[in-house]
Amino acid sequence: MSPSFQTILAALQRHGVEFAVVGGVAAVLHGAPVTTFDLDTLVRVDEKNADRLLAAFDEINARYRGHAPPLKPVREDILAGKHLLLMTDAGPLDVLGFIGRDDRYEDLCTRFETVRLEGVDFSILGLDELIRQKRAMGREKDLIALRLLEAVKREREGE
DSSP, X not given: OOHHHHHHHHHHHHTTOOEEEEHHHHHHXXXXXXXXXXXXXXXXXXXXXXXXXXXXXXXXXXEETTOSSOOOOOHHHHHXXXXXXXXXXTEEEEEESOBTXXXXXXXXXXXXXXXXXXXXXXXXXOHHHHHHHHHHHOOHHHHHHHHHHHHHHHHHTTO
């Protein structure tokens, strides 16, 4: 995983943000050889977590991608529960209020796994749920990742 992603994850963790890594980075952490250019995080959407996110955003200088002059997310943006496509000093970060067909943090938190990387513990979407989400999305890039994730699962199961 990219050192820049580790910087972002460490900042989120330091500020106590409730989040899980989903998408391409989660696939990589499960062992799938995929390429990804941004860090996708599913976050709990509530007032306390919004405040924690804003503190982390300040630390990593998060701002919306493609805006000149730079535009920073505000509390209301987070509480809207949509997708925030951000750039940080450590690279791109997508903050997602939901994934798939409106699956929220609370809906999926029992399907998270904990990973420790460079002394930082954080949650990622479990392999089975990641496979389910990729299958449901059905986009070409998701179907490619799906085949790789299914191969990882077969390998883990000893097939």
